[in-house]
Amino acid sequence: MPRHTQQIRAHLNWLFFEGWEDINRLIYDTYINSPLSKRDALVGINLDVDDIWRKMVAYNADHAADARAVARKCGDKKKAVVERDFGEAELTQMTEEEAEAALWDVVQEICDDPDGLDPSALPEDLRTEALQSLARHLGSRTIESLSESQQTLLTTIIFAGCCEHKDHNCTKVGVVGMGKGWQLLSLTPPILLANKDNAATIALGVDADSDAVERALKASQRGAHKLVSICGNLFRHKDDKKGHQDLHRHFFTKVKFDVTGEHSTVKFPDTSNVHYGSHNAGAAELVTYHAAYLEFLSIIRDSKQTPGLNHSEQNAWNGLNDIPTMTECCVMTLYKNAVSDPYVAATRKPGVNHVDLGPLHMHVRAHIQKLHDNPDLLLDPTSSCEDATLDGKPFRDQFAVDSVHFMASRCPHLEVILKEFLKATLPAWERFSAEFAPDSIISLLSPAEKLLISIPPMNDSNEGLLGGWRVHSRTRSATTIQHFSAQTAYHRNDTEAFADAVLDTEEDAVYIMRLARVEDASGAMRKFREELIAFKQRVAEESREKQQKKEDNAVRRIAELRAVVIITGEQDLKKLKRDELHQQLDVRREFLKEPGIAGKLLKEMKNKADMLDAIMESDKR
Structure with a gap:
């Protein structure tokens, strides 16, 4: 029985291999010194470290x-x-x-x-x-x-x-691809949903320090993912004393009964705790009950003693009324129903072995490519849903897909943004399923060898404990983490049945009590707290050094750019070498902050002519 404070201390180093060795050594020492080990040795049972x-x-x-x-x-x-x-x-x-x-x-x-x-x-x-x-x-x-x-x-x-991490990560990449798509296609992007402080700075505009405005803009986000996060904080905050979760549940129980004829007390998706698939589910919720959410916010606004919306509520209202933002919500809803939901369902079937999922991941990439090449499979209401979904089955939320089709007439760029999302996820799925590549270890295994290996497709055993501790500590504030760890290990490992079966002698009881007394007298938790503080101090110091290095590099970079003579004449620019043209670009992008060049990547300028054209276009403006 490992001492749980040791487990906790090693958990600080879970990123490090040494944590594994510490826990292994602790288990080995505990067992090898026990009366049980001596009895096992008599019947030929031995444990090696x-x-x-x-x-x-x-x-x-x-x-x-x-x-x-x-x-x-x-x-x-x-x-x-x-x-x-x-x-x-x-x-x-x-x-x-x-x-x-x-x-x-x-x-x-x-x-x-x-x-x-x-x-x-x-x-x-x-x-x-x-x-x-x-x-x-x-x-x-x-x-x-x-x-x-x-x-x-x-x-x-x-x-x-973990397969749910694969889906989660690829969805995030798709969201980023969507955001870039508006700019690449020169379309009006979703409305900015800045927090209160950044919004105030941005609102000052030309009257404010330009660097402060730029920092506020960079720190602010836009789009469906941000809108769903805001709504998650409003309608299902992780702190149940904040937000409108009770009123939201009462209101939407009636709304959903009126629509479906079924009683539903399902809360808004748990985006506050980044629950798997929660942002896609939140986007689908906002699309499906779009009018109801606008009505709900208007009730919140008008029922206050002084009618109005706070900043977060206003952001939610603005996002729900913004066509580009709702376009992204529609895209995430379609992706959820066509790819994410069937994929997660396939990996969560009973008895699924991770080593057998190579064909599934190849199918995911092929299916996304098919949807990218023919988006009407998702956008045309008359298309067969069996052709649109990963598993060839009906949409798991047909009502949400129908709501997208209903809203599509107000979203003129829905098709192109959908294609940008799908295009971005393709290389992400390839990267996050690299363990199934043709030259991978899994691909080299024969069917018989795969039968010898059993790997769960999800990392639920670990991820679930994090949420378990959060809920446990909220309702039992006096409980320590070592007590929670001991309690969880006791139930998960069925310790009581094990003890009844093999730890049935007085000698065993004496040994266990002696270990407990040693643990209690060791000051292990005090040492753990000291190690935790030292660990945090080390991380903080490394962070400060990293930040200082970054600032020093920025100062040095500005000095280098100040030393560059800005050349504007076309003939003079043509005489420059590639590296010198690169310097001219950098001066305009980083020092003068000219927007025409700031939006262009160096890799897009493949030769001197492209670089020269970018400089001349910028100078003309």
Whole structure:
């Protein structure tokens, strides 16, 4: 039974491989010193500290770079352990003379001055190091003689990215693609939905410091995703003392009964806690009950003692009345019904194994390409929904899709923005499903080998605990995190049944109580708090250094740009080399902040002529 404060302390380092090793060592030490271990040894049951690495097959997490780094380190550790195991088995097949000769060869390689050593009387630490190196070398050679798939199963850990994270990340990329689409197509973008402070700064316009206005504009967001987040805070705030969630539930229970004839007390999608799919669901909610939400906001406005909307409410009102913003809501609604919902349903079926999902992810990319090439599959009300959905089944929310078709006549750019969204998600799906690429580990596995591996397609076991702690701490404010951890482990691991079955002696009870007393007297939580503070201080210091470096680079960059002589004559510009033209572009973009060049990327200017044209167009303005 691991001491939970140790688990918590290691959780601070979950991004680091060392956290895994700390927890593994704690479990091993606790067991190996227990009476249970001694009884198990009598019947041939033994635990080795490296058994976790021998048995680890996959690492299930989100797609963050740090999670992948931990998975790689776990894979390196497993490979080292397996190579050592094979090498030690190989050593047992050698004669003593052969083993000593091989060991001496290794000593000569790793030692700077082997001539002064006696092969028969090596220092203990050097002999241990050489034996480990020899074992890995022999093991590596043995493993290389196996088939490629056998080597993979023995020495590699499969990284399995959570499928709901895949969908979540690809949706975010699609939203960004939508936002860029308005600019690329020279269309009026969605209305800016700035917070109260930024809106006040932006409203000052020319009377304010231009840098302050620019910072406020950069910090402000627009579009469907932002509108849904605002509505989520208004109608289902994570702090139940804020927002209009009670009034919202009462109002929309009646609205939905009038529309569907069914009683529904479903709340607004949980965007405050970034619940999977919540922003797509929120967009569908706003499209489906668009008129009702406008009426609801008007009731909020007119029922106040002093009629009016606060800033967040006004933002929601503005967004709901903005055609480009609602166009994006329509796009997200269509994507939810055609791709996201069927995809999540397919990955959440009982018994689904992550290693079997390669064909599904290939189908996702092919289907998105089909929708991009023929958007009428989604936009034409007479098209078959079976052709539009990923799984060939009816839309899961036909009413929401019908609402999009009803609103489409007021959204003239719906088709082009839909195509921009789909185009952006294609490379994202390819990137986030890289574990299924033709040359990936999973693709090399045979059907029989896949049967030996079981990886859940979701990371719910970990993600769910984060929400569990949040809810638990809200209702039981006196509970400590170590108590929650212990309680959760006790129920998840069915500890009571385990204890009843194998920890049934007085000796076991004494050992457990002794561990508990040691834990209580250790000051573990105090040490944990100190480590937490030290960790935060280290992060803050690194952040300050990073920010200072960024500011120093900005100052240096401005000095470099000030030193550049601005050239405006076309003939003089033509004489410049490519790097010198690049400098002229940078001066206009970064120093003079000319909007004509600021909107153009350097990669779009493939040669000197393109750069010259951009400079001349900017100078004319």
